[in-house]
Amino acid sequence: MRRRVTPASPRRGGAAGVALMLGGAGILLGVSAAPAQAAEVAYATECIPPAISGLPPVQGTTKVEITAPAQAKVGDEVEIVWKFVQAASKNPNILDLGQDTVQPTGTLKAAGAQTAAIAMEGPRQNPPIPKNSDMKLSDMKGKLKLTAPGEVTLTPDAYNINVNKPISTDTKCTPKETVKSAATIKVTDGGGGPGGTTGGLPTVVPTLPTSVPTDLPTGLPTGSSSPSSPSSPTPSESETGGDAGGSSTGGGDGGQSDFTGKEVQVPYACKTPIGDKEATSPVQINAKKSGGSFDLTVQFKKSVMDSPADIPKDSVKPSMEVVLGGADKGTVHVEGPTNSEDIKSGDPIEIPDLTGTYKPGASGESTLSPGVLTIEALGTTTTCTPVKTEVSLTLDTTEQASGASGGGSAGSSTGGSAGGSS
Known part of the structure; x- marks a missing residue:
């Protein structure tokens, strides 16, 4: 009797990165080889623009997805991807940002079976970003080595947006409410393949990196110490x-x-x-x-x-x-x-x-x-x-x-x- 062999279906990789607006900045997040499903979580965030911009703090809502393996074993080092779905604001109406000038970094909290602060970082890769338009940021990624069996939850925490031209400036964003966990990894003693995991991702509202910059770091002739409030001639x-x-x-x-x-x-x-x-x-x-x-x-x-x-x-x-x-x-x-x-x-x-x-x-x-x-x-x-x-x-x-x-x-x-x- 002839036996019929059916080839196994190839497994396909996860979705490509998606752009997010971060207080003026959008973040592109790539997904790793066997991504878990990530639930979307929203939370209130306050972002502090650089002092040079003369802008007040930005209050907004951030929506985030965290992608991680649904299951892994003790001793594994897993990669985690932080993806912004929505940011708090746009690039302010101050300065056009050039290509590859914006870089996001942040912290992801691990809790449950093990506790850790996971450093997240994205490459300095972005298209030109006109003023008063959505920000575009790269995906942030980080790694966690699993040390104990049980469930490990992943929750977005504070993050920073750096713009390196025309001068280096930082926009710091912090959650203003308790953030729900965005994903959960089930950690076993002996094994377990990667799988999908869903999370409710709370994340931080992105804000405008200005760099806007912003004023000139070199002497604007001004009668006051702040470029935004010049003195009047006498x-x-x-x-x-x-x-x-x-x-x-x-x-x-x-x-x-x-x-x-x-x-x-x-x-x-x-x-x-x-x-x-x-x-x-x-x-x-x-x-x-x-x-x-x-x-x-x-x-x-x-x-x-x-x-x-x-x-x-x-x-x-x-x-x-x-x-x-x-x-x-x-x-x-x-x-x-x-x-x-x-x-x-x-x-x-x-x-x-x-x-x-x-x-x-x-x-x-x-x-x-x-x-x-x-x-x-x-x-x-x-x-x-x-x-x-x-x-x-x-x-x-x-x-x-x-x-x-x-x-x-x-x-x-x-x-x-x-x-x-x-």
């Missing part, structure tokens, strides 16, 4: 330092070599990696005669803002284009050194003295006013443009060969090359 000082050419002294040939400018309140409109900002900073321009030229020093009289994140040394570089007026025209480039020490989150960011050399291009009374301020930090650029001209210093100048001259941008390149020192 009318009396602005008016005083205006068209009259608020300078303490003229620079004639009477033997004087040091000239102290007037402190003026400069209202700035800033373009930052996390959006437009307005701020007012007190600025003073001083000069020292050096032959026919002047060595300039531009001083900011107070810290422009508190650091929204830890900033390593040698990563913040400020510069300015001093605007010439009166007899002369053009700009003079001045710049400062990079920060010599690490700046801790919450510490004030101070702009050092900016220095450069002004070679006059015309004879007569020439005025100097704070111009465009540029801050480069951690690969980002903040550009702050004065809303109006505030003259800090007036000098009696004598035209020099190849000086700034009265024509347009020539002064900028001439001033920069002549004496941009740091």
Whole structure:
């Protein structure tokens, strides 16, 4: 008799990862080879955006699935996948997030036959995420080595969303109610194959990683310690330092070599990696005669803002284009050194003295006013443009060969090359 053999049906792998919005971030979760069924659980979560964003805590509901073997034996090391089905919020309307800039990490609690805090982590993989859109996060995975027979429950706990550009920022999310277990593994002494397990997954509400970022970690000129609450210009000082050419002294040939400018309140409109900002900073321009030229020093009289994140040394570089007026025209480039020490989150960011050399291009009374301020930090650029001209210093100048001259941008390149020192 001929026997008929029926080939066994191949076992198919689990579903691919699904995207979830996490307080602005969605999480993609992959499923392992023999996934268990995972029940969906929802729970209240509070997410704290980075201080740099200026945003309040996000209150929302997170829905999560945890995938793990339904059955295993003591001694096995099992892989667990954390998948977000729904997050608390979208990427806020502050900053577009680039590809592969967002990474989720978190903690999964094991209880019952054994207790453990399982570290969960996803790769830094995401598509570009426009502002005010759903976040996309990678699947988080972790491993647990089983040490005792019985039932082990798995429950989502706190998690963190890190965005590494334009600066590194973290959004921390914490459950605000008791979370139900999301999956259960039946652990035996001697064996047992993998199987499906169902869980009611409570998980944490994702929040917006901003990075938004967010403000610029390098000195936004600001009258206050917070980039979100700039101070307003002081009318009396602005008016005083205006068209009259608020300078303490003229620079004639009477033997004087040091000239102290007037402190003026400069209202700035800033373009930052996390959006437009307005701020007012007190600025003073001083000069020292050096032959026919002047060595300039531009001083900011107070810290422009508190650091929204830890900033390593040698990563913040400020510069300015001093605007010439009166007899002369053009700009003079001045710049400062990079920060010599690490700046801790919450510490004030101070702009050092900016220095450069002004070679006059015309004879007569020439005025100097704070111009465009540029801050480069951690690969980002903040550009702050004065809303109006505030003259800090007036000098009696004598035209020099190849000086700034009265024509347009020539002064900028001439001033920069002549004496941009740091």
